[in-house]
Amino acid sequence: MMDNKSSDPIIQLDNVSKVYQMGKVEVPALRGVDLTIWPGELTAIVGASGSGKTTLMNVIGCLDLPTEGTYHLRDRDVSTYNDRQLSKLRGDDIGFVFQNYSLLTQHSAFHNVQIPRYYATGHGDSRRAKELLAQVGLSDRARHKPTELSGGEQQRVAIARALMNDPFLLLADEPTGNLDSVSGQEVMDLLKELNRERGLTVLLVSHDPEVSAQARRVITLHDGRIVSDEQRP
Ligand SMILES: Nc1ncnc2c1ncn2[C@@H]1O[C@H](COP(=O)(O)OP(=O)(O)O)[C@@H](O)[C@H]1O
Ligand SMILES: [Mg+2]
Known part of the structure; x- marks a missing residue:
């Protein structure tokens, strides 16, 4: 279980760069990022505002493609995927949690939790929604x-949905950016439990040192580059 490195990486970024084009101006958001994430890791990405954290998450989440470099998600070269394949991969294999929860306001928690299943299959799964809300x-x-x-x-509904x-x-x-410290800690406890008990690989961005201190691995970005990558015992 702890011998993760005998298995294949979940995420492998090689020399990934991302440049946004703003009219004639190029905005480099990631500059030559190399990153390997192993199954079962709980990793925090930290860094000042504008350092590229969200861009990195969007690339890893296949919401955005790198300008340069390669990205393998469980050995699949994502850069060769078309939009339909990327969207299927996002729906099947990746759970997303956002700072603002991104729930559909006119729908119940029960319905919100089932949305990824509606997208994937055209119908919901009320039994699983109940299980996840209980969890x-x-x-x-x-x-x-x-x-x-x-x-x-x-945010807990959003995690169930994910x-x-x-x-x-x-x-x-x-994930805790809009929460008071008690609710934020409940969300962190839930993410840690999912990681520990289900072996779910979790990658989170936070600028809160109390949050990032709870991750076993902390990666710091500065100006689009990884400037430190620390493991705790
Ligand atoms: N869609 C975009 N178009 C142009 N520039 C962007 C876009 N998204 C982010 N940027 C720029 O890329 C850099 C990194 O942004 P971002 O990844 O959002 O940083 P962080 O999440 O660490 O605050 C910033 O300089 C930002 O202004
Ligand atoms: Mg951000």
């Missing part, structure tokens, strides 16, 4: 709409 401690909030939930509860299609990778960009 995030919200069985008694299934019929509530996002406005009837606290921020921490909304797990709907049983992804092998969970990406969370500032």
Whole structure:
């Protein structure tokens, strides 16, 4: 279980660069990033605002392609994928959690959790939605709409939603950024439990040192480059 390095990496970035074109101006957001993430890791990405954290998460989440370099997700060369293949891969294999929860406001928690399954198959899965809401401690909030939930509860619904299609990778960009410290810690405890007990690979962005200190591996970005990559015992 701990001997992860005998298996293949989940994520392998080789010399990845991302340049945004703003009219005639080029904005380099990532500059030559090499990164390997192994199954079962819980990694935090930290760095100042504008250092490229979200861009890196978007590349890893196949929401955006690198300008240069290669990206392998579980040995698949993502740069050869077309839009339809990328969208299937995102839906099947990656769970996404965002700072602002991104729930559909007019729908219940129960419905929101099933959305990735609707996208993938055209129908929901109420049994799994119930299981997932129980797992995030919200069985008694299934019929509530996002406005009837606290921020921490909304983020736990978003985590349940991210797990709907049983992804092998969970990406969370500032998952506690809008939360008070108690709710933020509940969200962190849930992510750590999913990592520890299900072996889910978790990659999260945070600028909160109390959050990143809970990851076993912390990667620091500065101006689009990895400037440190630290493992804790
Ligand atoms: N869609 C975009 N178009 C142009 N520039 C962008 C875009 N997204 C990000 N950038 C620029 O790329 C750099 C990295 O941004 P980002 O990845 O959002 O950083 P972080 O998440 O660390 O704050 C910044 O200089 C930002 O202004
Ligand atoms: Mg960001």
